[in-house]
Amino acid sequence: xxxxxxxxxxxxxSASLKLDIGCGKNKRPGFAGxxxxxxxxxxxxxxxRKTPWPFVADSVQEVYCSHFVExxxxxxxxxxxxxxxxxxxxxxxxxxxxxxWTNDCAYGDPTHQWPPVSGWMVFYLEKSWRDRNAPHVGYxxxxxxxxxxxxxxxxxxxxxxVKTFAVQHYVNSASELIFTLVKRKRT
Numbered sequence: 425x426x427x428x429x430x431x432x433x434x435x436x437x438s439a440s441l442k443l444d445i446g447c448g449k450n451k452r453p454g455f456a457g458x459x460x461x462x463x464x465x466x467x468x469x470x471x472x473r474k475t476p477w478p479f480v481a482d483s484v485q486e487v488y489c490s491h492f493v494e495x496x497x498x499x500x501x502x503x504x505x506x507x508x509x510x511x512x513x514x515x516x517x518x519x520x521x522x523x524x525w526t527n528d529c530a531y532g533d534p535t536h537q538w539p540p541v542s543g544w545m546v547f548y549l550e551k552s553w554r555d556r557n558a559p560h561v562g563y564x565x566x567x568x569x570x571x572x573x574x575x576x577x578x579x580x581x582x583x584x585x586v587k588t589f590a591v592q593h594y595v596n597s598a599s600e601l602i603f604t605l606v607k608r609k610r611t
Contacts, residue, residue: 435480436468442485445472445508446492455488472507473500479511487518494522494536501541502562505549509565512607520605524573524598526591543571546603567605574600 444455447466451457456467470477473496487508496504508518523530525540546569547553554563576599579587590597 436478436483440485441479441483443468443479443487445487445489446495452488455486472504475503475507477507477511481510482513484511485513485516487512487516487520489518490521491523493520494530494533494541497537498539499562500537501545505567506562506564508605509567509607514607514609516607518567518603518605518607520603522601522603524601526595526598527576527600528596529599541601543573543601546571546605549605551608566608566610568608569603569605572602572604573598574602 442455443458444452445458447455447457447459447463448461449463449465451465451467457463457465458468458470458472459466460469460471462469468478493501493504512518522541523536525542530536530540546567548558548560548563549565549567549569551563551566554560573591575587575591576597579590579597582590587597
């Protein structure tokens with residue numbers, strides 16, 4: 425990785441920094457791995473529950489975070505998304521994947537925190553929505569976001585109408601929620 429220190433102590437800067445947060449042993453190719461545990465391949469041993477992160481504001485070009493956020497408490501999730509917003513470059517994209525709250529996987533791991541993440545999370549990460557509907561204290565992030573759902577393998581042979589109905593009505597049909605977040609430039 426081509427990281428250099430800036431004039432801010434312990435700050436990490438790179439022209440094309442892409443982070444895989446909570447990568448564990450499976451860092452995404454082309455990304456710098458971030459994890460609290462020093463697994464092989466982890467580039468930055470960092471507990472992201474503690475802020476600020478050592479990345480310069482507006483410097484991260486892309487983020488991938490799979491099956492990590494559900495391990496954070498509600499307050500830690502707010503802090504995580506605020507800090508994610510701070511370090512991401514304008515118009516940068518983050519993909520955050522969590523188990524669907526309608527799937528046993530969301531509840532099966534005792535290290536997952538309550539409540540499970542739902543599709544509504546994307547609304548709370550957008551400032552204008554919070555201002556209109558839920559002016560919660562503590563958020564500083566402003567993402568333009570969308571949510572997609574992946575379905576369980578048993579639905580792969582079904583047509584789209586059947587998949588949609590199953591995901592909306594049956595437990596263990598949706599396997600993951602996939603959030604795509606784009607850092608909105610404040611006006």
